[in-house]
Amino acid sequence: MKIAILSDFHLGYERFVDDAYRQAEEALTKASELADMMILPGDLFDVRNPRLEILAQGINLFRAVARKNWKARVVAYSGERRLFTDIPIIAIPGTHERRAQSAGNSVELLSLAGLLIDASDATVEVEKDGEKVAVFSLGGLSEEKVRETLKQLNPTPVEGAFNVFQFHQSIYELLPFSNDFIKFDELPKGFDLYVDGHIHSKVEGKVFGKPFLIPGSTVLTQLKDAEQEQKGFFLFDTKANSYSFIPIDSREFFVEKIDVQNKDIRQIQSETEQAVERLLKKSKDKPVIRIVLEGELKKGYKNADLDLVETLKRYKERGVVEVSNKIDEEDSHEEIESLRSGTLENVSIKDYGLGIFIEQLKKSDYSLGRSPTELFEMLSSDQKKEKIISEIIEMLFVKN
Numbered sequence: 001m002k003i004a005i006l007s008d009f010h011l012g013y014e015r016f017v018d019d020a021y022r023q024a025e026e027a028l029t030k031a032s033e034l035a036d037m038m039i040l041p042g043d044l045f046d047v048r049n050p051r052l053e054i055l056a057q058g059i060n061l062f063r064a065v066a067r068k069n070w071k072a073r074v075v076a077y078s079g080e081r082r083l084f085t086d087i088p089i090i091a092i093p094g095t096h097e098r099r100a101q102s103a104g105n106s107v108e109l110l111s112l113a114g115l116l117i118d119a120s121d122a123t124v125e126v127e128k129d130g131e132k133v134a135v136f137s138l139g140g141l142s143e144e145k146v147r148e149t150l151k152q153l154n155p156t157p158v159e160g161a162f163n164v165f166q167f168h169q170s171i172y173e174l175l176p177f178s179n180d181f182i183k184f185d186e187l188p189k190g191f192d193l194y195v196d197g198h199i200h201s202k203v204e205g206k207v208f209g210k211p212f213l214i215p216g217s218t219v220l221t222q223l224k225d226a227e228q229e230q231k232g233f234f235l236f237d238t239k240a241n242s243y244s245f246i247p248i249d250s251r252e253f254f255v256e257k258i259d260v261q262n263k264d265i266r267q268i269q270s271e272t273e274q275a276v277e278r279l280l281k282k283s284k285d286k287p288v289i290r291i292v293l294e295g296e297l298k299k300g301y302k303n304a305d306l307d308l309v310e311t312l313k314r315y316k317e318r319g320v321v322e323v324s325n326k327i328d329e330e331d332s333h334e335e336i337e338s339l340r341s342g343t344l345e346n347v348s349i350k351d352y353g354l355g356i357f358i359e360q361l362k363k364s365d366y367s368l369g370r371s372p373t374e375l376f377e378m379l380s381s382d383q384k385k386e387k388i389i390s391e392i393i394e395m396l397f398v399k400n
């Protein structure tokens with residue numbers, strides 16, 4: 001069977017809300033044409049409580065997918081939910097959809113509508129022409145609960161099937177931040193393919209000698225260097241035991257580094273403009289361009305002298321241009337060095353923040369019973385402050 005693996009659509013992502021929809025649509029359309037079944041490891045939506053317009057986007061996308069005449073069908077399911085379809089679209093909620101306890105989430109909602117299957121914490125078996133694929137899915141959960149939950153659920157491969165393990169978590173080897181993050185060799189053994197979401201750039205690795213794949217997001221979000229690669233999804237062929245990456249037409253993204261060493265403000269300005277012009281010329285549509293200024297400014301100049309706001313305004317119609325200023329000023333050497341040599345480059349600001357939050361809570365003898373990750377998720381929600389606080393108070397003191 002051919003399995004499409006698509007992840008992290010982030011529908012409703014404010015900065016590129018149209019891209020998120022259009023690129024998810026292209027990925028889903030292509031995947032429907034090429035694959036017999038789909039696996040979607042989380043973060044289909046960008047926020048925990050998507051606006052109705054964004055939920056409607058999700059419904060529109062998956063209704064179109066559900067209309068295809070799928071030959072492969074779901075023939076068995078080990079979980080406790082009710083399934084409302086047997087089409088082989090197997091999803092889980094990710095970090096961005098996860099809500100406290102049994103509050104329900106947007107992926108579950110699509111599952112209730114019969115547009116896909118929220119396969120959290122269960123095995124779904126799909127069959128086509130006598131061939132069987134079994135997918136065990138670990139629904140997205142707080143990082144420090146992963147080990148314990150895996151122990152309880154004890155994911156076991158199905159005999160006679162091609163077995164896939166799907167989840168949406170950080171992996172310590174890829175994000176070396178917190179000991180809560182699970183390591184490759186702690187994943188359940190015996191599966192033929194491991195599929196993870198969460199990380200927004202493509203990862204191809206091996207676990208226990210078997211392929212480990214992260215397709216990355218279908219939309220630009222973190223603007224990290226690795227996101228310059230083309231977006232897309234994986235297509236895995238169980239018969240050939242091989243896979244390919246199917247690119248989608250996503251907004252182009254360029255990172256250009258400019259060394260400011262011994263240059264004056266005027267020179268930096270003009271080099272920035274030249275770089276932007278060159279990149280705009282070579283891209284087909286409005287690209288995202290991130291200029292990174294680094295190095296040490298010429299003596300006598302200050303960061304504050306460098307004002308690129310006017311320059312950037314000029315490109316507004318032709319692209320999304322931003323400048324990230326990593327210029328050393330004498331006082332900030334140490335700080336910048338630690339950021340550079342640290343793991344920040346490969347990690348989302350959110351994961352970085354989570355690491356700091358956990359550290360701080362540990363120091364404060366936090367003992368309210370709820371996991372720091374869960375608390376962090378709630379605190380970093382996009383809702384109004386009052387709402388967040390009342391939800392947290394309810395969670396900590398009422399619902400227990």
Ligand SMILES: [Mn+2]
Nearest residue numbers: 008043198199
């Ligand atoms: Mn994500």
